[in-house]
């Protein structure tokens with residue numbers, strides 16, 4: 001490992017990048033933990049020496065091309081890179097990473113370099129053309145940097161996992177999983193069959209809002225209700241049965257345990273990713289928290305899956321409601337560990353993303369009464385009283401979709417899309433080698449006046465005026481290309497149905513400003529208070 005590492009640091013730029021590329025491709029760089037205890041001091045000394053030589057070399061050489069090392073960014077220290085900026089000695093807060101990036105771009109310009117462990121550069125960009133260039137260059141197997149802590153843990157549990165899962169796998173293995181696991185989830189037909197069930201889930205959500213209101217019609221901790229909706233709807237889609245997480249007096253703590261574990265897992269992932277990577281040296285509280293949450297999620301979902309498998313045996317084989325579940329269960333190339341892991345990944349990916357997105361959407365609508373009124377009129381028109389929502393009626397909900405698109409532009413829960421470059425790429429005058437990790441900050445680009453007029457205002461009308469808005473490329477809340485979120489179709493349908501039902505039943509209000517928090521996803525800080533007034 002030491003030899004590998006020294007090769008990586010000391011060789012020329014190209015061989016270094018090849019090395020990084022290879023290491024990422026094979027996901028072997030997690031093994032960096034194995035002999036770190038022996039090598040850390042030796043490497044520290046060598047790296048310090050290297051950085052002195054590098055500085056001397058920089059002063060004495062005039063280079064024509066600019067390399068990743070030249071990209072501006074906060075000062076890096078040997079081995080630990082720039083992660084110190086989120087530590088006690090730094091100036092940023094881990095639950096405000098989104099603000100940190102705003103500040104970094106403000107200080108250094110539209111391309112910024114951070115350095116991860118072993119001083120591996122991580123490049124952030126927010127310029128529209130550069131984002132487009134990076135996302136459009138991906139080949140057959142787009143590489144997204146895996147969540148290191150998940151990958152490391154899953155590798156240590158072969159009893160539970162045979163691979164890193166769809167979210168974290170790379171290359172051919174990822175492609176194989178994608179082809180096996182997602183066709184039903186992404187199909188239009190599946191969504192059409194799922195709509196009636198989704199409507200009943202949403203009706204339960206409306207009943208839950210009703211019973212959770214206090215005397216002033218306020219629901220406190222509304223984000224928790226939204227997470228329960230995310231949990232119930234994703235489990236219903238993926239496991240093909242209802243679980244009752246939206247029951248008013250739900251005595252079963254499983255839903256809350258799962259939601260808490262997923263939140264804890266996201267926070268621990270954030271802390272291990274953005275914090276000092278000490279978890280690779282010894283078991284830090286963040287790593288302990290991660291294992292605890294990952295195990296809880298596994299245990300809870302395992303029980304759900306096993307029960308669902310038992311019940312499935314009694315169900316009619318042509319039942320449409322179970323399409324996604326059956327496609328996973330019957331996949332001949334997967335063993336039971338892969339099937340469980342896939343279901344875990346789908347459910348874990350769905351809860352907080354959906355919950356946060358719904359809070360953001362309702363917040364923006366609550367703060368804009370004129371938009372809300374216009375939306376109500378459209379909803380009344382497309383689904384008159386007592387008429388059920390259908391795919392056809394939703395097709396007429398043009399303003400509703402514009403509201404969702406605009407909410408994704410202003411407050412997306414996934415504020416950036418990450419890629420590992422597959423080829424040498426020139427960005428803003430810098431030549432980035434293959435293997436470079438690039439974070440495309442689509443959200444911050446969406447808030448630039450250069451890209452959208454009145455960029456910080458909530459104006460759904462902008463999506464009506466020019467449906468093929470040339471800058472809609474920047475509004476990619478589900479990512480881009482072959483690695484795009486397979487839950488997109490389901491989420492878009494669910495948001496339309498939920499928004500229709502909520503606005504049909506209530507006039508919504510929100511006092512003050514929503515505070516944002518970064519938990520690896522952008523989300524609302526607890527506890528949100530929404531006012532739901534019955535429509536007359």
Ligand code: HEM
Nearest residue numbers: 167346349350353354357414477478479480483484485487
């Ligand atoms: C509002 C809700 C959601 C948002 C905003 C969201 C966003 C995203 C984004 C940005 C990515 C990365 C895409 C890329 O790198 O190009 C992603 C990947 C993924 N999402 Fe979602 N997601 C949501 C809901 C869901 C749901 C409900 C599911 C499952 C039912 C899901 C499953 C996945 C999976 C499995 C991946 C990894 C795909 C791959 O690497 O091939 N997501 N999601």
